[in-house]
Amino acid sequence: AAEEGFDVEDVEGAIEEAGHGPLPVLAVVGRPNVGKSTLVNRIIGRREAVVEDKPGVTRDRVTYEAEWAGRRFKVVDTGGWEQDVLGIDASVAAQAEYAIDAADAVVFVVDAKVGATDTDEAVVRLLRKAGKPVVLCANKVDGPSGEADASYLWNLGLGEPHPVSALHGRGTGDMLDAVLEALPEAPEQSFGTALGGPRRVALIGRPNVGKSSLLNKVAGEERVVVNELAGTTRDPVDELIELGGKTWKFVDTAGIRKRVHLQQGADYYASLRTAAAVEKAEVAVILIDAAENISVQDQRIVTMAVEAGRAIVVALNKWDTLDEERRYYLEREIETELGQVAWAPRVNVSARTGRHMEKLVPAIETALAGWETRVPTGRLNAFLGELVSAHPHPVRGGKQPRILFGTQAGTKPPRFVLFASGFIEAGYRRFIERRLREEFGFEGTPIHISVRVRE
Ligand code: GDP
Ligand code: GDP
Numbered sequence: 001a002a003e004e005g006f007d008v009e010d011v012e013g014a015i016e017e018a019g020h021g022p023l024p025v026l027a028v029v030g031r032p033n034v035g036k037s038t039l040v041n042r043i044i045g046r047r048e049a050v051v052e053d054k055p056g057v058t059r060d061r062v063t064y065e066a067e068w069a070g071r072r073f074k075v076v077d078t079g080g081w082e083q084d085v086l087g088i089d090a091s092v093a094a095q096a097e098y099a100i101d102a103a104d105a106v107v108f109v110v111d112a113k114v115g116a117t118d119t120d121e122a123v124v125r126l127l128r129k130a131g132k133p134v135v136l137c138a139n140k141v142d143g144p145s146g147e148a149d150a151s152y153l154w155n156l157g158l159g160e161p162h163p164v165s166a167l168h169g170r171g172t173g174d175m176l177d178a179v180l181e182a183l184p185e186a187p188e189q190s191f192g193t194a195l196g197g198p199r200r201v202a203l204i205g206r207p208n209v210g211k212s213s214l215l216n217k218v219a220g221e222e223r224v225v226v227n228e229l230a231g232t233t234r235d236p237v238d239e240l241i242e243l244g245g246k247t248w249k250f251v252d253t254a255g256i257r258k259r260v261h262l263q264q265g266a267d268y269y270a271s272l273r274t275a276a277a278v279e280k281a282e283v284a285v286i287l288i289d290a291a292e293n294i295s296v297q298d299q300r301i302v303t304m305a306v307e308a309g310r311a312i313v314v315a316l317n318k319w320d321t322l323d324e325e326r327r328y329y330l331e332r333e334i335e336t337e338l339g340q341v342a343w344a345p346r347v348n349v350s351a352r353t354g355r356h357m358e359k360l361v362p363a364i365e366t367a368l369a370g371w372e373t374r375v376p377t378g379r380l381n382a383f384l385g386e387l388v389s390a391h392p393h394p395v396r397g398g399k400q401p402r403i404l405f406g407t408q409a410g411t412k413p414p415r416f417v418l419f420a421s422g423f424i425e426a427g428y429r430r431f432i433e434r435r436l437r438e439e440f441g442f443e444g445t446p447i448h449i450s451v452r453v454r455e
Contacts, residue, residue: 005454006404006419014452018417019409020072022309023065024183025279027076027099030109031119035139039109039166040064040077043176062275063308068176073183074279076103078272095272096123101252102276105133105182107175108158109166112138112149116156124156133182136161137175142168198240198249199368202277204305205287206297207270210317213351214287215253218243218360238280244361252277271300278304282412283311283367283444285360286341290316290330290348294337302341306446309413311371312344313363313444320350343370343437345444367444373414375440377407383439384418393428403432404454415448424451 028036028043044064064075078095100106108127110120127134138150141163153161162175203211219241239253252273278284284305288298305312322330334346345363349356375383384406393401401422409415418424418432433449436442 005421006452010452011419014417014419014450015407015409017409018415018448018450022412023072023074024104024185025063025074025076025102026066026105026107026179026183027078027096027103028107028109029078029096029099029123030137031111031117031123034109034111034114035166036109037077039107039137039139039164039172040075042166042169042172043068043075062272063279063304069180071180071183076272076275076279095269096126098252098273098276100126100130100132102279103132104184105135105179106130107135107137107179109137109139110153110156110161111140112146112153112161112163113140115149115152120156124158127158134158135175135178135182137166138163139166141165141171143170198247199283199364200238200249200251200281201364202251202274202281202284202305202310203253203287204274204277204284204301205289205317206295206301209287209289210351211287214315214317214349215239215241215250217351217354218357244358246361248364251280271304274301275304275308278308278310281310282371283313283364284308285313285315285364286344287315287317288338289318291318291321291326294333299337299340302338306340309446309448311364311367311413311444312341312446313360313367314338314341314344314346315360315363316346316348317351319348319355320353343443343445363444370441370443370445371413372411373440373442373445374411375408375414380408380416381405383436387432387435391431393424396423396425401453403451413445413447414442416450418449418451420451420453423453 026043028040030036044066062077064077066073066075076099078099106127108123110116136153136156136158138153138161141147141150142165146165147163150161150163160178162171162178164171164175166172203215205211219239237253239250241248241250286298286302286305288294302312302314316330316334335342345366347356347359347363349360384403388403393403399422401420401424403424404419404421406416406418409417416436429449429451433447436447436449
């Protein structure tokens, strides 16, 4: 490394940074209007969350990456959801349930000016039951005079209330220090794999694509009630299902149940549910209704799984309904609309007839294998050396940036760090990714490539 102009420490630092495993997840929960979205904005340090949004405007972004004191984590914002016709208690509980279940730690936001309400107490009960570490945020303490309001919240029995003004930033640093103490270094969820537990699968897709039907079909019995009129909230349920001679954990299967009463905020709720399931899973099976045009909503779900860095299988369902014409157009649509997961194994199934159900497990296994692939450094550099000499980066401003060497910093999904002598253009990065895939497979997995440029 040294003779290429990189400091050994720089190289090691870059590898460590790029090689982080899955990030721990922090959920921000609480009643509407206590300041959750404002707080999430503070934590992520961007104006990306939704405080300015008009009421009723749905959004689908619920997880964000954040960093505090050099540690990275994900934040799940549950602030984007308006009260629905079920009543406020049920709606707060329902959204909190999913977020808490997918989280490694929780920030519970209470409006210190208002004090603890019955709804707050209901969330406290959920938090107790979940047993996850909780940091209590007493929000809207904009000045020293509000501190007394915050201290009343000791009564909630969740430990020290952290007085915060999400709006002005007061106290947020101390609260985030407490958050870091509560968050594990690596997500709890990832330990399951290390210990050889069942692999975790999320079955996701927009409403009515056939998730419940598919689960029933593969589980071999009616364990999930299709079209259930759920009136009350339930815990997210993970189900163990025997498939292809192995046990798989299908996460959040209760989330597949429909909450037909939801009207306002239903889309947001569906997004939160999907994001929570994806966070908990290692592999996402994305179900798409082959009978209908591939929609923006389908693509958002795909993006969510890709951004979360999960192994991915695309399952086109309702294959029994397709005629020749639709099949023709579907292939074109898949090319144009699902280009971002062109590398994912694809199965054409019918939950109704059982068509190709036996292909699901091999596809999942292929995707997981790709997700866990590790390319030895020697092999990677032999490959990079050949690639760079056969296809050099275009000359820019009289200089030719070169990839000097590289290493795979992590897996699940595969993450590479490449060290270069100058700025590497996006087109050339994509070319490298394509060639890496051709050479090493990586079927069913996103791959991350970061490039370090010599100073
Ligand atoms: P959410 O529904 O819990 O996500 O709440 P929002 O983040 O949308 O905030 C609700 C309202 O409370 C908005 O008008 C915010 O500007 C206001 N708010 C949020 N945090 C604070 C705070 O620390 N101090 C004050 N005074 N107002 C706040
Ligand atoms: P979910 O909302 O994604 O859980 O979808 P459901 O499993 O409730 O299915 C929605 C509708 O599509 C139901 O009427 C199912 O009977 C129907 N359906 C599901 N899978 C198939 C399939 O493979 N073929 C056909 N023709 N219909 C299906």
